[in-house]
Amino acid sequence: MVDQEKFPTPDLDLRALRVEYGVDQGDNHPDLDTDLDETWLIDGWEPLLRNWIEDATSAGMIDPNAMVLSTVEITETGPRPSSRTVLCKGLSPEGVTFYTNYESFKGRQLTRTPYASATFVWPAMGRQVTVRGPVHRIPAEATEAYWHSRPRGSRLGAWASEQSRPIASRADLDRRMDETTARFAEVDDIPVPPFWGGFQIRPETVEFWQGRRSRMHNRIRVTVEPGNADVSAMKIERLQP
Ligand SMILES: Cc1cc2nc3c(=O)[nH]c(=O)nc-3n(C[C@H](O)[C@H](O)[C@H](O)COP(=O)(O)O)c2cc1C
Known part of the structure; x- marks a missing residue:
């Protein structure tokens, strides 16, 4: 059973979603006169x-x-x-x-x-x-x-994650991040x-x-x-x- 509260749009009609390009789409559209x-x-x-x-x-x-x-x-x-x-x-x-x-x-x-x-x-x-x-x-x-040029948090994240490898839980992932943060606590310039x-x-x-x-x-x-x-x-x- 699909959880109706989490997923409240079961009737979305994908076939009806359609955009006509080359006509005004509103504020986010660039100059339409150029081809x-x-x-x-x-x-x-x-x-x-x-x-x-x-x-x-x-x-x-x-x-x-x-x-x-x-x-x-x-x-x-x-x-x-x-x-x-x-x-x-x-x-x-x-x-x-x-x-x-x-x-x-x-x-x-x-x-x-x-x-x-x-x-x-x-x-x-x-x-x-x-x-x-x-x-x-x-x-x-x-x-x-x-x-x-990367923020400190992104550098720590790169060290902490064995990207694409499975991990048992979110808690395990957070623990890896905590360990990495502690490991580099005294390091200004994370390599x-x-x-x-x-x-x-x-x-x-x-x-x-x-x-x-x-x-x-x-x-x-x-x-x-x-x-x-x-x-x-x-x-x-x-x-x-
Ligand atoms: C908007 C957006 C930007 C992303 N940018 C990067 C990125 O620059 N480098 C990167 O490794 N993953 C990026 N990701 C995460 C990847 O889509 C992907 O989940 C991750 O790299 C693992 O991919 P893989 O298992 O196929 O190697 C981004 C995801 C999104 C949604």
Whole structure:
């Protein structure tokens, strides 16, 4: 029996949830007169992705840099993808950076199969961006520089959690945090855990999606030549929606 007090909306009609993109959605929508086209990509994918994250930030969205990261495991019975959200914490023409526990489920998958797809989605703005490409660990100095910008609580949390491993109870988790807090009580500058750091996705393709009326959306895909940062070497294509 479903607990009616905890879950009071059993009649939600998922089929009726529908948004018409390209028409006024209210305050959170960017300029509707502009129409994404191939010319927006002439300086490469990075300035446009940065601009869309900035737009989502100024529109007041929570975690405008959130992206759903998909990794893949090649098992004896075939490939097994998995997805979860991470925050993009670095953007450059070379790639997209996020931080995590290298021993987590995703960390181990990326070590074995260093290839990922990541999707940013801002539904209120009718926009989506997907980057796909090989992944590598960023240099320890770069992780270190980011680590020092993290609040003390987040640093303690990174040390306390064996991310993705089962734990018997919430009380056990809280105990691990208490032990970690005590361990570093006299330490001002908590060091980077050896099992924690950044990964960078170096996109081979980046696809920008902008919702339009009657599902006639704009999709522009940039294909980057491996190892060639020159924007004149990239291919820009429009895809059918
Ligand atoms: C909005 C949001 C942001 C998140 N950001 C991160 C992040 O930057 N790094 C991270 O390791 N996990 C982040 N998480 C938690 C992950 O989604 C995930 O639960 C965790 O990394 C374990 O994933 P795994 O078991 O597949 O390795 C975030 C979750 C949410 C909902």
